[in-house]
Amino acid sequence: MSWTGDxxxxxxxxxxxxxxERVHSSGATVAFCHKPGYLRKYACFTTNFGSVDDRFxxxxxxxxxxxxGVAHFLEHKMFEGEKEDAFQEFSRLGASANAFTGFNGxxxxxxxxDQFYSCLSHLVRFVQSPHFTPENVEKxxxxxxxEIRMYExxxxxxxxxxxxxxxxxxxxxSKDIAGTEESISGITSPLLDDCWSAxxxxxxxxxxxxxxxxxxxxxxxxxRLLSEKDLGPAPLLEKIATSEELDPAKTEIRQEMHVGRSKxxxxxxxxxxxxxxxxxxxxxxxxxxxxxxxxxxxxxxFEKLQTANLVxxxxxxxxxxxxxxxxxxxxxxxxxxxxxRDFILEELPAILAKGICTEDIDRQRRAATGQLLRSFxxxxxxxxxxxxxxxxxxxxxxxxxxxNKIQSEEVVERLREHIHPDRMVCSIIxxx
Amino acid sequence: xxxxxADLISGFETRQVGQSGQLHVRSENRRKxxxxxxxxxxxxxxxxxxxxxxxxxxLRGTQQHPSQRELNRRSEQLWGLSTSSSTHRSGQRHxxxxxAEFPDDANLPEGEAVLEDAIDFLWQLxxxxxxxxxxxxxxxxxxxxxxxxxxxxxxxxxxxxxAQQRCMEEACFDEPWRFHHLGKTDDLEGLDNIEMTRRWxxxxxxxxxxxxxSGNLDPEEVFGRLERLFSGxxxxxxxxAEPCAIRASENPRELTEYAKVQQANLIMALxxxxxxxxxxxxPLMIANGILGGxxxxxxxxxxxxxxxxxxxxxxxxxxxxxxxxxxxxxxxxAADRAxxxxxxxxxxVKAGKFSDEExxxxxxAWDSRLRMVQDSPGALADFDLRSRISKRDPSIExxxxxxxxxKREDVVEAMELLHLDMTxxxxxxxxx
Numbered sequence: 054m055s056w057t058g059d060x061x062x063x064x065x066x067x068x069x070x071x072x073x074e075r076v077h078s079s080g081a082t083v084a085f086c087h088k089p090g091y092l093r094k095y096a097c098f099t100t101n102f103g104s105v106d107d108r109f110x111x112x113x114x115x116x117x118x119x120x121x122g123v124a125h126f127l128e129h130k131m132f133e134g135e136k137e138d139a140f141q142e143f144s145r146l147g148a149s150a151n152a153f154t155g156f157n158g159x160x161x162x163x164x165x166x167d168q169f170y171s172c173l174s175h176l177v178r179f180v181q182s183p184h185f186t187p188e189n190v191e192k193x194x195x196x197x198x199x200e201i202r203m204y205e206x207x208x209x210x211x212x213x214x215x216x217x218x219x220x221x222x223x224x225x226x227s228k229d230i231a232g233t234e235e236s237i238s239g240i241t242s243p244l245l246d247d248c249w250s251a252x253x254x255x256x257x258x259x260x261x262x263x264x265x266x267x268x269x270x271x272x273x274x275x276x277r278l279l280s281e282k283d284l285g286p287a288p289l290l291e292k293i294a295t296s297e298e299l300d301p302a303k304t305e306i307r308q309e310m311h312v313g314r315s316k317x318x319x320x321x322x323x324x325x326x327x328x329x330x331x332x333x334x335x336x337x338x339x340x341x342x343x344x345x346x347x348x349x350x351x352x353x354x355f356e357k358l359q360t361a362n363l364v365x366x367x368x369x370x371x372x373x374x375x376x377x378x379x380x381x382x383x384x385x386x387x388x389x390x391x392x393x394r395d396f397i398l399e400e401l402p403a404i405l406a407k408g409i410c411t412e413d414i415d416r417q418r419r420a421a422t423g424q425l426l427r428s429f430x431x432x433x434x435x436x437x438x439x440x441x442x443x444x445x446x447x448x449x450x451x452x453x454x455x456x457n458k459i460q461s462e463e464v465v466e467r468l469r470e471h472i473h474p475d476r477m478v479c480s481i482i483x484x485x
Numbered sequence: 486x487x488x489x490x491a492d493l494i495s496g497f498e499t500r501q502v503g504q505s506g507q508l509h510v511r512s513e514n515r516r517k518x519x520x521x522x523x524x525x526x527x528x529x530x531x532x533x534x535x536x537x538x539x540x541x542x543x544l545r546g547t548q549q550h551p552s553q554r555e556l557n558r559r560s561e562q563l564w565g566l567s568t569s570s571s572t573h574r575s576g577q578r579h580x581x582x583x584x585a586e587f588p589d590d591a592n593l594p595e596g597e598a599v600l601e602d603a604i605d606f607l608w609q610l611x612x613x614x615x616x617x618x619x620x621x622x623x624x625x626x627x628x629x630x631x632x633x634x635x636x637x638x639x640x641x642x643x644x645x646x647x648a649q650q651r652c653m654e655e656a657c658f659d660e661p662w663r664f665h666h667l668g669k670t671d672d673l674e675g676l677d678n679i680e681m682t683r684r685w686x687x688x689x690x691x692x693x694x695x696x697x698x699s700g701n702l703d704p705e706e707v708f709g710r711l712e713r714l715f716s717g718x719x720x721x722x723x724x725x726a727e728p729c730a731i732r733a734s735e736n737p738r739e740l741t742e743y744a745k746v747q748q749a750n751l752i753m754a755l756x757x758x759x760x761x762x763x764x765x766x767x768p769l770m771i772a773n774g775i776l777g778g779x780x781x782x783x784x785x786x787x788x789x790x791x792x793x794x795x796x797x798x799x800x801x802x803x804x805x806x807x808x809x810x811x812x813x814x815x816x817x818x819a820a821d822r823a824x825x826x827x828x829x830x831x832x833x834v835k836a837g838k839f840s841d842e843e844x845x846x847x848x849x850a851w852d853s854r855l856r857m858v859q860d861s862p863g864a865l866a867d868f869d870l871r872s873r874i875s876k877r878d879p880s881i882e883x884x885x886x887x888x889x890x891x892k893r894e895d896v897v898e899a900m901e902l903l904h905l906d907m908t909x910x911x912x913x914x915x916x917x
Contacts, residue, residue: 144850
């Protein structure tokens with residue numbers, strides 16, 4: 054096998070970084086970022102199969118509906134080999150390995166200082182050699198059950214997923230990534246086999262590496278490794294999207310837990326089927342800028358909340374975008390969640406009427422550029438940003454230009470479109 | 486690795502400033518930002534909470550930018566300069582820090598620079614805070630007292646960390662490391678703005694200060710610019726208490742406490758009898774790695790993977806306190822089995838039954854971990870500081886070399902000194 058077409062170079066003059074990307078004849082996207090001088094090397098093999106992918110069909114066949122938590126369960130079981138688990142070989146090579154499942158993808162990764170290509174071989178081979186048996190699948194349910202219980206005791210996790218549950222009526226983004234003890238009880242080894250065949254074909258995956266290695270050698274080795282196993286033509290995979298209305302499912306969810314401090318999150322939902330690539334990235338950056346100007350710690354609202362002793366430095370805002378939906382989340386650890394929510398609701402009409410001034414936008418642009426420069430110090434962050442952006446059809450290196458091109462008028466327009474008091478959703482965790 | 490990489494990694498160059506101040510500088514041209522960390526050192530004790538308020542009050546405003554909002558706006562203007570405060574403990578010492586990260590001038594658009602302004606910003610934070618009639622404004626101090634009280638009360642929200650702290654308090658009830666780095670709410674009683682101002686002046690003048698800088702500049706140039714951060718500091722050599730001796734285990738104790746949780750947290754504290762400078766210090770690090778420090782360790786492969794008793798499990802050794810702690814999140818009903826299984830693994834390592842492969846994997850995992858530290862200025866500064874506090878050679882190369890000399894029999898010798906001291910369980914209420 055070899056490469057399809059010429060390499061694509063993604064780069065940006067402000068960031069002074071470049072990623073070289075090629076498509077392998079197996080279907081895999083392979084990319085490399087050279088970081089001179091770094092001792093650490095990092096690689097990930099990532100599939101575009103996350104917790105939101107709960108329904109699919111192959112080649113126009115019948116629809117397969119998945120129980121919550123399958124992508125995460127599969128991630129756990131991929132480490133199981135016929136003779137030993139995959140961690141052992143990474144340990145022999147002096148590498149540190151891990152994996153994580155998100156809403157849109159599952160990533161297998163390692164970092165090492167030496168024997169990079171031995172580690173890379175092991176990474177590609179173990180992800181392409183599943184070993185599911187009824188016994189090892191049953192055994193894993195106990196371990197994942199404990200993981201689920203751990204999350205149930207984490208108030209920060211609960212307040213976030215309760216917010217999503219209140220926001221979304223149907224969309225699987227509101228489901229816990231690990232599922233529930235009940236939902237995983239029905240997972241079987243044939244089901245994992247089906248999911249692996251559908252979603253772990255190289256055409257649905259990205260192999261990415263970053264570190265002080267030779268670009269030429271990396272692509273040679275990647276070609277060799279991806280050519281070792283012929284997984285046949287790409288399955289005609291069709292992910293079935295779940296439609297979602299703009300109105301929230303519920304206005305609030307409250308939960309009592311054994312906590313010392315209450316937690317509050319407020320937020321708004323976006324529904325944008327068909328949005329992808331540059332438009333999606335633009336929307337994300339624009340909304341981030343709006344949230345930072347309105348709810349950030351240099352804003353008037355935060356100052357008022359802090360003066361009233363209602364919030365502390367844990368208060369903040371963020372925006373997440375996942376294909377056809379997205380949402381903001383604003384809040385933190387607070388003593389009086391109802392007071393904070395009411396205070397913000399009272400202030401919102403004036404904020405919406407006033408809009409956002411050009412000076413604030415310009416300052417946020419400078420801060421965003423500095424933050425981007427910082428983020429490119431981290432190998433994990435480079436890999437994560439690249440894979441997420443590519444799965445959403447965008448180019449991570451366009452961020453700086455997009456931020457600089459944002460117009461004041463569109464910021465104000467976006468503010469009034471997104472922050473809609475009638476559609477606000479609230480999640481509160483309070484002491485039991 | 487390219488040939489150039491090894492040449493680029495340099496340790497800190499250190500200059501003594503006064504009797505107890507030290508300025509540590511290293512040239513770093515692999516990253517796009519500079520990293521600056523200021524840490525004052527004190528003894529852990531009943532007034533940790535009051536001390537935590539010092540950096541918090543400093544970050545509320547300066548003479549030039551007399552509110553947190555104005556400070557934040559200035560940070561954004563300085564290309565998103567990030568400033569944060571934190572507190573930690575290291576053995577019997579209390580560390581409280583202010584950390585800043587900002588883009589290197591070479592990465593900014595032509596004509597833009599931030600270095601001088603960033604250093605000046607830090608200097609103002611420490612030496613020219615916002616005062617009214619020469620004291621911190623009372624409303625700011627009251628606000629920070631309230632926020633810190635809430636932070637202490639919120640410590641229980643992280644159940645694993647809470648269980649770890651409770652175990653430490655019970656096991657080490659009269660040793661200095663029992664004090665939580667955030668302190669206790671009692672300590673905040675009666676505190677006012679006059680006392681806080683006195684404490685700020687006292688810390689700046691009398692507590693040993695370490696400043697660590699990593700950035701793309703010639704060290705000589707940086708020394709001159711950063712020395713002013715020490716102005717007024719005349720900490721004496723005997724500013725800190727003499728090192729506290731570590732202790733042997735007496736009769737093993739057990740304590741169970743109950744909370745409204747889904748999962749139990751089991752913490753076991755073992756006395757190691759190995760302190761800093763002891764000839765078995767590095768062998769104990771390897772012993773801990775074989776037992777529970779890595780993904781190939783026995784606690785992970787046996788207690789988690791083989792017996793499916795838990796999701797999270799790890800062990801940690803601290804040669805400042807002479808303690809090894811083993812922590813695990815387990816099902817409440819399985820806590821007894823988990824404890825037995827953990828102790829079986831401790832005995833297994835003690836008996837020297839671990840394989841040559843387990844020993845080899847741990848040796849290379851430690852080596853790799855230490856090399857990776859060199860890619861992160863924050864981690865490197867932390868390693869350097871904690872080494873110096875423990876009167877240990879801060880050279881990573883020296884530690885790698887000592888670890889490389891560890892033999893199997895040294896590991897067994899270190900493990901033989903290990904004795905169980907305390908078993909703490911934070912259990913679900915329904916199991917009571």
